[in-house]
Amino acid sequence: MPKYLIRRLGQAVLVVAGVIVLTFAIMRLVPGDPAVAYAGPKATAAELAEARQRFGLDDPLPVQLWNYVRDLLGGDWGTSLHTRQPVRDDLLQAFPASLELVGAALIIALVVGIPLGIAAARYKGRLPDLTVRLSSMLAVSVPVFWLALALQTVFASGLGWFPVAGEYDASLDQTSPLSLYTNITAVDALIGGNWPILTSTLSHLVLPALVIAAYPAGVVAQMTRAALIEESSRDHARLERALGFGETAVLTRFALRPALNPVLSLIALVFAYSIVNGFLVEAVFNWPGLGRYAADSIRSLDTPAIAGVTLLVAVLYVVANLAVDLVQGLVDPRVRAR
Amino acid sequence: MTAPALPAFRRTPLRRLAGVDRLAVAGAVLLALIVLAALLAPWIAPYPEDGGSATHPLEALLPPSGAHWFGTDQVGRDVLSRVLFGARTSLLIAVAVLAVSGVAGVLLGVVAGYAGGWVRDVIMRVTDIFLAFPALLLSLALAVVLQPSVTTVIVAIAVTWWPWYARLTASVAASVSTRGFVDSARCLGVPAPLIVLRHVLPNSLTPVLVQLSLDGGGVILTAAALSYLGLGAHEPTPEWGLMVQQGQSLFTTDWWVVTFPGLAILLTAFAFNVLGEGLRARLSR
Numbered sequence: 001m002p003k004y005l006i007r008r009l010g011q012a013v014l015v016v017a018g019v020i021v022l023t024f025a026i027m028r029l030v031p032g033d034p035a036v037a038y039a040g041p042k043a044t045a046a047e048l049a050e051a052r053q054r055f056g057l058d059d060p061l062p063v064q065l066w067n068y069v070r071d072l073l074g075g076d077w078g079t080s081l082h083t084r085q086p087v088r089d090d091l092l093q094a095f096p097a098s099l100e101l102v103g104a105a106l107i108i109a110l111v112v113g114i115p116l117g118i119a120a121a122r123y124k125g126r127l128p129d130l131t132v133r134l135s136s137m138l139a140v141s142v143p144v145f146w147l148a149l150a151l152q153t154v155f156a157s158g159l160g161w162f163p164v165a166g167e168y169d170a171s172l173d174q175t176s177p178l179s180l181y182t183n184i185t186a187v188d189a190l191i192g193g194n195w196p197i198l199t200s201t202l203s204h205l206v207l208p209a210l211v212i213a214a215y216p217a218g219v220v221a222q223m224t225r226a227a228l229i230e231e232s233s234r235d236h237a238r239l240e241r242a243l244g245f246g247e248t249a250v251l252t253r254f255a256l257r258p259a260l261n262p263v264l265s266l267i268a269l270v271f272a273y274s275i276v277n278g279f280l281v282e283a284v285f286n287w288p289g290l291g292r293y294a295a296d297s298i299r300s301l302d303t304p305a306i307a308g309v310t311l312l313v314a315v316l317y318v319v320a321n322l323a324v325d326l327v328q329g330l331v332d333p334r335v336r337a338r
Numbered sequence: 339m340t341a342p343a344l345p346a347f348r349r350t351p352l353r354r355l356a357g358v359d360r361l362a363v364a365g366a367v368l369l370a371l372i373v374l375a376a377l378l379a380p381w382i383a384p385y386p387e388d389g390g391s392a393t394h395p396l397e398a399l400l401p402p403s404g405a406h407w408f409g410t411d412q413v414g415r416d417v418l419s420r421v422l423f424g425a426r427t428s429l430l431i432a433v434a435v436l437a438v439s440g441v442a443g444v445l446l447g448v449v450a451g452y453a454g455g456w457v458r459d460v461i462m463r464v465t466d467i468f469l470a471f472p473a474l475l476l477s478l479a480l481a482v483v484l485q486p487s488v489t490t491v492i493v494a495i496a497v498t499w500w501p502w503y504a505r506l507t508a509s510v511a512a513s514v515s516t517r518g519f520v521d522s523a524r525c526l527g528v529p530a531p532l533i534v535l536r537h538v539l540p541n542s543l544t545p546v547l548v549q550l551s552l553d554g555g556g557v558i559l560t561a562a563a564l565s566y567l568g569l570g571a572h573e574p575t576p577e578w579g580l581m582v583q584q585g586q587s588l589f590t591t592d593w594w595v596v597t598f599p600g601l602a603i604l605l606t607a608f609a610f611n612v613l614g615e616g617l618r619a620r621l622s623r
Binding site: 011014015016018019022023026029133134137138140141142143144145146147149150152153157158272273275276277279280283284294295298301306309310313314315317318321 | 361463464466467468469470471472474475476478479480482483555559562563566567569579582586589590593596597599600603604607608610611612615
């Protein structure tokens with residue numbers, strides 16, 4: 001195990017290094033001068049020169065890359081050109097909101113997707129199976145921004161069942177101020193026993209979380225179905241059938257646990273994808289997360305901020321991948337030998 | 339590993355419908371219809387001139403009717419005509435992305451798989467780096483750098499798409515390379531590039547082709563998302579994501595402007611997914 005651990009960690013570090021270089025390269029290609037964006041259109045030549053000096057834009061590229069890496073490792077992710085705050089602080093504020101949204105979506109995806117996958121496997125080749133397969137394919141084919149607009153129009157603007165936008169009712173900040181622990185509003189409200197904000201957040205969460213949940217619910221249902229069908233064709237399932245267990249019992253009591261292993265790894269990998277998919281949904285529901293921050297940064301060609309978001313999500317993906325591999329290596333020695 | 343045959347297998351129509359081949363056929367038929375609609379757009383669109391920059395201010399935002407089945411948009415263009423022309427944009431992007439990233443990924447993958455050793459390691463690590471960026475994210479970053487256009491969308495998505503094919507091809511090519519006929523070719527003195535192209539490559543293609551048809555839907559969705567964010571196609575190009583973006587503020591009052599382009603994206607992505615699923619299930623039997 002230690003050898004596997006070291007090799008896998010080494011690979012991950014290598015990939016993160018590559019991700020940093022690639023991010024740096026993209027940011028150097030951005031049209032427009034970051035110094036101009038920072039100093040403003042009416043800046044004098046001296047002010048521009050000072051801004052160029054400040055961002056080290058006159059240095060040769062390898063030096064700039066070296067400084068970039070050094071600053072990153074020192075915790076300095078640069079200063080956003082549009083919020084004028086350290087990018088790291090901005091990200092620490094926006095990321096928990098995205099985490100809250102995607103976390104809720106993934107919970108919905110598991111709660112909906114696994115039972116549907118079980119039902120499809122139980123009635124393989126019959127009507128429930130066909131229904132689940134077609135609807136899961138529909139779920140992964142739906143354009144999220146369009147689904148977000150549709151649900152918002154029908155259930156928020158139209159029927160008024162849910163709030164139209166935002167994370168919670170802002171007027172509650174006066175009547176029952178939230179004490180921060182994790183920066184994740186729903187969790188903080190729960191810890192602090194702040195019921196008004198908790199209920200308000202949950203009702204704001206429903207629609208955007210449902211939209212983001214569509215894709216992972218579809219893949220979870222498909223994966224659960226496939227893994228269960230494979231598992232229930234193994235020898236142990238034949239023995240269980242011979243012992244008189246019914247088909248449903250074979251699936252839920254014996255086949256389900258081993259079948260959930262690939263499903264849970266899948267969820268970790270879908271996580272980073274859902275964060276990015278969430279960008280589009282956040283834009284529609286005005287959710288104060290990474291997506292809104294990214295959209296603002298793109299609009300104002302805010303290079304350090306765009307680089308920060310890109311880097312954060314890519315690193316999240318590498319970490320999720322690593323976690324999956326390590327956990328699987330821990331439970332299954334065969335993985336380590338690969 | 340096949341499932342044990344069910345004891346009393348009744349061949350009801352539903353069971354046959356759920357069968358693998360039917361699924362692939364259904365997907366293929368749906369996709370063929372969409373391709374046909376795209377090809378014939380100038381002839382079957384009721385108002386072909388509305389596929390471009392025509393405006394009819396007096397006919398703005400008419401609800402669906404006999405004259406305009408899908409209604410008209412903000413400047414009076416027929417939504418049905420624009421949806422039909424939009425199929426050309428979306429399919430063009432999908433074909434271009436899949437062709438470029440498929441060729442690049444397969445070539446790199448087959449070299450990595452055949453060569454093995456450090457060559458494989460280097461190619462796979464570079465692949466890993468690109469895989470670390472979710473497609474939409476890297477496309478977003480690239481689309482900011484390049485000027486918004488359909489070409490930008492194609493380039494941005496292709497850059498994020500090839501690693502999947504490289505990784506898939508590498509693993510298949512590695513196992514193909516251990517087979518007897520490759521050894522024989524090597525013994526006969528066939529040069530390595532020729533072995534790769536003539537023997538390893540053709541025998542490693544099938545899984546990639548299935549993956550390509552599964553991925554068409556993903557490309558369509560990503561491209562629509564980029565255009566929706568204003569980083570892709572722009573007026574007057576008929577593009578579904580762009581049509582949704584332009585009409586989104588009108589959703590509550592004039593639902594048809596947003597609903598039909600969105601349904602078109604959904605249907606096209608669905609067709610690709612059904613076809614790909616059907617092919618995959620058939621291959622893994």
